Amino acid sequence: MAKHSIKTEASERLQEIVTKNIRVRLALYNVKQTTLAEALLQTQAGLSAKINRKSEWTVADIANAAAFFHEPVENLITSSTLDAISGSSEYQLEHNVPVDISRRELSAPAGARYLRKPDENEDRP
Numbered sequence: 001m002a003k004h005s006i007k008t009e010a011s012e013r014l015q016e017i018v019t020k021n022i023r024v025r026l027a028l029y030n031v032k033q034t035t036l037a038e039a040l041l042q043t044q045a046g047l048s049a050k051i052n053r054k055s056e057w058t059v060a061d062i063a064n065a066a067a068f069f070h071e072p073v074e075n076l077i078t079s080s081t082l083d084a085i086s087g088s089s090e091y092q093l094e095h096n097v098p099v100d101i102s103r104r105e106l107s108a109p110a111g112a113r114y115l116r117k118p119d120e121n122e123d124r125p
Contacts (some may be wrong), residue, residue: 014077015053015056015057016053017076017077017078017079018057018062018076018077019050019051019053019057021075021076021077021078022036022050022051022057022065022076023051025065025069025071029069033047033048033051036065036068039064039065039068040061040064040065040068041064042061062076062077
Protein backbone atom coordinates (compact mmCIF):
# COMPACT_ATOMS: atom_id res chain seq x y z
CA MET A 1 0.00 0.00 0.00
CA ALA A 2 1.32 3.43 -0.93
CA LYS A 3 2.09 5.78 1.95
CA HIS A 4 1.82 8.96 -0.09
CA SER A 5 -1.05 9.82 -2.38
CA ILE A 6 -0.63 11.71 -5.61
CA LYS A 7 -2.19 15.14 -5.26
CA THR A 8 -4.22 16.14 -8.26
CA GLU A 9 -6.56 19.05 -8.76
CA ALA A 10 -9.53 16.72 -8.27
CA SER A 11 -8.16 15.21 -5.05
CA GLU A 12 -7.35 18.64 -3.63
CA ARG A 13 -10.86 19.84 -4.49
CA LEU A 14 -12.37 16.86 -2.68
CA GLN A 15 -10.20 17.52 0.38
CA GLU A 16 -11.37 21.16 0.40
CA ILE A 17 -15.02 20.14 0.10
CA VAL A 18 -14.79 17.62 2.93
CA THR A 19 -12.95 20.12 5.12
CA LYS A 20 -15.58 22.80 4.50
CA ASN A 21 -18.42 20.39 5.19
CA ILE A 22 -16.84 19.18 8.44
CA ARG A 23 -16.23 22.77 9.57
CA VAL A 24 -19.85 23.71 8.83
CA ARG A 25 -21.19 20.75 10.77
CA LEU A 26 -18.93 21.39 13.75
CA ALA A 27 -20.31 24.93 13.93
CA LEU A 28 -23.91 23.99 13.09
CA TYR A 29 -24.18 21.24 15.70
CA ASN A 30 -21.90 23.06 18.18
CA VAL A 31 -19.52 20.09 18.37
CA LYS A 32 -16.00 20.50 19.74
CA GLN A 33 -13.05 19.13 17.81
CA THR A 34 -12.15 16.88 20.73
CA THR A 35 -15.57 15.21 20.58
CA LEU A 36 -15.30 14.52 16.85
CA ALA A 37 -11.69 13.43 17.22
CA GLU A 38 -12.68 10.83 19.83
CA ALA A 39 -15.41 9.51 17.52
CA LEU A 40 -12.85 9.24 14.68
CA LEU A 41 -10.36 7.54 17.05
CA GLN A 42 -7.86 10.34 16.56
CA THR A 43 -6.24 12.97 18.69
CA GLN A 44 -7.56 16.50 18.64
CA ALA A 45 -4.24 17.61 17.13
CA GLY A 46 -4.63 15.08 14.31
CA LEU A 47 -8.15 16.29 13.55
CA SER A 48 -7.01 19.89 13.71
CA ALA A 49 -4.31 19.13 11.14
CA LYS A 50 -6.98 17.80 8.79
CA ILE A 51 -9.31 20.73 9.37
CA ASN A 52 -6.42 23.13 8.70
CA ARG A 53 -5.42 21.13 5.57
CA LYS A 54 -2.02 20.09 6.91
CA SER A 55 -2.94 16.43 6.45
CA GLU A 56 -5.52 14.64 4.30
CA TRP A 57 -8.89 13.12 5.06
CA THR A 58 -9.00 9.36 4.50
CA VAL A 59 -12.00 7.43 3.26
CA ALA A 60 -12.37 6.00 6.77
CA ASP A 61 -12.32 9.51 8.27
CA ILE A 62 -15.07 10.66 5.92
CA ALA A 63 -17.21 7.57 6.55
CA ASN A 64 -16.80 7.79 10.32
CA ALA A 65 -17.54 11.53 10.35
CA ALA A 66 -20.72 10.92 8.36
CA ALA A 67 -21.76 8.26 10.87
CA PHE A 68 -20.97 10.64 13.74
CA PHE A 69 -23.19 13.36 12.26
CA HIS A 70 -25.87 10.76 11.34
CA GLU A 71 -25.72 11.74 7.68
CA PRO A 72 -24.98 9.88 4.47
CA VAL A 73 -21.41 10.09 3.21
CA GLU A 74 -22.68 11.92 0.14
CA ASN A 75 -23.44 14.97 2.28
CA LEU A 76 -19.78 15.34 3.22
CA ILE A 77 -18.41 15.01 -0.30
CA THR A 78 -20.84 17.26 -2.12
CA SER A 79 -19.94 20.85 -2.87
CA SER A 80 -23.42 22.13 -2.10
CA THR A 81 -23.04 22.10 1.67
CA LEU A 82 -26.13 24.07 2.54
CA ASP A 83 -28.34 22.00 0.24
CA ALA A 84 -27.04 18.86 1.90
CA ILE A 85 -27.78 20.20 5.36
CA SER A 86 -31.24 21.53 4.58
CA GLY A 87 -32.19 18.41 2.64
CA SER A 88 -33.83 20.32 -0.15
CA SER A 89 -34.74 23.80 -1.21
CA GLU A 90 -38.39 23.15 -2.00
CA TYR A 91 -39.70 26.39 -0.49
CA GLN A 92 -37.30 28.86 -2.00
CA LEU A 93 -39.04 31.46 -4.12
CA GLU A 94 -37.60 32.74 -7.33
CA HIS A 95 -37.16 36.47 -7.74
CA ASN A 96 -40.29 38.55 -8.41
CA VAL A 97 -42.85 35.80 -7.84
CA PRO A 98 -45.94 36.40 -5.73
CA VAL A 99 -45.95 35.07 -2.19
CA ASP A 100 -48.60 32.59 -1.14
CA ILE A 101 -49.49 34.45 2.09
CA SER A 102 -49.62 38.12 1.19
CA ARG A 103 -50.20 39.39 4.74
CA ARG A 104 -46.88 37.87 5.79
CA GLU A 105 -44.91 39.41 2.99
CA LEU A 106 -41.70 41.07 4.16
CA SER A 107 -42.61 44.68 3.56
CA ALA A 108 -43.26 47.67 5.77
CA PRO A 109 -46.33 49.85 5.53
CA ALA A 110 -45.98 53.08 3.62
CA GLY A 111 -45.36 56.27 5.52
CA ALA A 112 -43.04 57.46 8.23
CA ARG A 113 -42.67 55.49 11.43
CA TYR A 114 -41.78 57.12 14.71
CA LEU A 115 -40.48 55.69 17.94
CA ARG A 116 -41.64 57.04 21.27
CA LYS A 117 -40.38 56.54 24.77
CA PRO A 118 -42.58 54.32 26.97
CA ASP A 119 -43.18 57.11 29.49
CA GLU A 120 -43.92 59.71 26.82
CA ASN A 121 -47.56 60.68 26.33
CA GLU A 122 -48.91 58.21 28.88
CA ASP A 123 -52.28 59.92 28.73
CA ARG A 124 -52.74 58.66 25.15
CA PRO A 125 -54.55 55.35 24.68
